[in-house]
Amino acid sequence: MIDHFFDADLAPIALVINTRTGLYFDASQVQRARSAIQRRMAGRRLTSGAAYARLLETEPEALKELILELTVGETYFFREGLQLDFIRSTILPEIRARLGAEHSVRAWSAACSTGEEAYTLAWILREAGALGAGRVLGTDLNPESLRRAGEARYSAWSLRGGEAGENEARKFLDPVGDRFVVNPSLRKAVDWRQMNLATERHPMGTPGFDLILCRNVLIYFDPATIRRVAGLLYSSLADDGWLVIGPSDPLLGEFAPFDVVLDHAGVFYRKRTPTVYVSTNPLASLPPTPPAPRAPLPAHRISDPGRPPALAPLEALSAAKAAYSSGAFTRAADLLEPLGDRADASALRVQAIAKTSVERAERACSESVKRHPMDGPLHYLHSTLLLALGRDAGALVALRKVLYLDPTLAIAHHLMGSLARKNNDPAGARRGFTNARAICLALPRDTVLPLGDGALAGELADAAAAALAELSGGQP
Numbered sequence: 100m101i102d103h104f105f106d107a108d109l110a111p112i113a114l115v116i117n118t119r120t121g122l123y124f125d126a127s128q129v130q131r132a133r134s135a136i137q138r139r140m141a142g143r144r145l146t147s148g149a150a151y152a153r154l155l156e157t158e159p160e161a162l163k164e165l166i167l168e169l170t171v172g173e174t175y176f177f178r179e180g181l182q183l184d185f186i187r188s189t190i191l192p193e194i195r196a197r198l199g200a201e202h203s204v205r206a207w208s209a210a211c212s213t214g215e216e217a218y219t220l221a222w223i224l225r226e227a228g229a230l231g232a233g234r235v236l237g238t239d240l241n242p243e244s245l246r247r248a249g250e251a252r253y254s255a256w257s258l259r260g261g262e263a264g265e266n267e268a269r270k271f272l273d274p275v276g277d278r279f280v281v282n283p284s285l286r287k288a289v290d291w292r293q294m295n296l297a298t299e300r301h302p303m304g305t306p307g308f309d310l311i312l313c314r315n316v317l318i319y320f321d322p323a324t325i326r327r328v329a330g331l332l333y334s335s336l337a338d339d340g341w342l343v344i345g346p347s348d349p350l351l352g353e354f355a356p357f358d359v360v361l362d363h364a365g366v367f368y369r370k371r372t373p374t375v376y377v378s379t380n381p382l383a384s385l386p387p388t389p390p391a392p393r394a395p396l397p398a399h400r401i402s403d404p405g406r407p408p409a410l411a412p413l414e415a416l417s418a419a420k421a422a423y424s425s426g427a428f429t430r431a432a433d434l435l436e437p438l439g440d441r442a443d444a445s446a447l448r449v450q451a452i453a454k455t456s457v458e459r460a461e462r463a464c465s466e467s468v469k470r471h472p473m474d475g476p477l478h479y480l481h482s483t484l485l486l487a488l489g490r491d492a493g494a495l496v497a498l499r500k501v502l503y504l505d506p507t508l509a510i511a512h513h514l515m516g517s518l519a520r521k522n523n524d525p526a527g528a529r530r531g532f533t534n535a536r537a538i539c540l541a542l543p544r545d546t547v548l549p550l551g552d553g554a555l556a557g558e559l560a561d562a563a564a565a566a567l568a569e570l571s572g573g574q575p
């Protein structure tokens with residue numbers, strides 16, 4: 100993928116950059132990236148790409164100076180006003196209604212560049228009375244940008260987002276000569292930290308952030324890094340927390356189990372563990388139990404769930420998710436019925452039906468897997484429904500299909516192990532748990548596992564290790 104855009108000599112350099120930072124240059128960016136690399140190589144008096152790649156691997160300073168050249172720090176105060184209005188009108192009221200007006204909203208501006216976004220966010224929170232004693236965290240890969248963020252001196256260029264944003268920013272900016280300095284009380288409300296989203300972990304322990312802005316950076320990452328960063332952002336959110344990405348950033352719904360909220364201001368994400376009747380989280384004991392109901396979404400802001408089913412597929416899916424989240428399962432299933440040619444919509448429909456009848460859900464699922472025979476998640480859902488109905492032999496067949504389609508699905512291996520243990524097959528149980536553990540140990544502990552209903556790799560590795568110890572009568 101990388102070699103495709105770079106000539107052979109520069110390809111090893113692009114590979115080091117990608118591995119260390121997740122940055123990826125598509126056809127439109129490659130010329131700029133090539134020039135930056137050539138400038139830094141000349142600065143180091145090197146002419147061979149391979150030699151420069153070795154230097155980047157071994158000398159952190161060399162990598163740092165190249166990253167400074169490569170990262171695009173484009174930003175300004177009150178960027179994307181519609182999104183900020185949505186934060187004010189919907190996200191903050193929702194958080195405060197749920198956690199109380201006294202709650203200090205925990206917010207993170209990830210990839211904040213020179214700080215305009217983090218100060219904007221701190222101001223909005225403070226104006227809404229939602230900052231309290233809290234502070235906004237601003238992180239970026241580029242240490243020079245963070246130094247400038249801490250310095251908090253800006254030129255008029257940082258106010259280029261239009262009159263409304265400029266007027267508002269001037270409320271916390273003091274003019275000093277031809278510069279604008281953020282006033283001290285707002286400066287104190289933001290902490291800065293260097294952080295590489297592509298390689299590092301959750302910057303705050305539980306309970307995580309109520310609100311994360313990660314805008315206009317995902318666009319620079321390759322798909323594997325986007326997936327990783329989506330998992331990081333998901334696991335860094337508090338339950339029911341909100342994520343805002345940039346309007347041009349790639350959609351994240353496929354990469355982590357977010358709830359997607361569509362509004363005219365854009366696409367927003369929430370960490371709301373999917374409420375399936377049959378829990379697919381293998382950390383739950385067998386047979387699975389229904390999860391507790393969750394607070395409904397602020398339905399008045401979600402794309403109108405009352406519209407007739409002539410919605411475009413994406414809208415219908417979103418409306419169905421909103422209906423599902425607010426407990427309107429029959430309506431969700433009805434909205435999803437015309438979307439049977441989409442495997443994800445079929446899976447959600449099956450889950451909605453399972454809320455009222457596992458038997459009917461199993462029948463719907465068995466039709467759906469015929470329609471989507473290559474879809475692992477549907478087969479997995481089918482296996483959990485069959486298990487809930489006590490049809491273990493059928494569940495085993497469905498699980499085998501899942502693993503045939505994707506042998507790296509730790510969740511399915513673990514469920515295989517649980518099923519074998521239940522059926523007094525210690526060798527099969529050992530095999531299932533060992534495979535699940537090995538796959539999880541190869542991932543960062545906070546990776547959100549596919550199909551895992553929010554389970555993290557570290558949790559599943561521990562659960563599989565405990566199950567193995569139990570099988571060996573407590574012996575490690």
Ligand SMILES: C[S@@+](CC[C@H](N)C(=O)[O-])C[C@H]1O[C@@H](n2cnc3c(N)ncnc32)[C@H](O)[C@@H]1O
Nearest residue numbers: 170173174210212240241295296297314315316
């Ligand atoms: C275009 S700016 C976005 C600034 C701000 N979020 C906004 O939307 O206005 C992109 C920022 O992403 C940062 N960045 C690039 N790769 C990164 C990585 N792997 N980890 C953290 N930040 C990264 C760059 O240093 C740059 O400051």
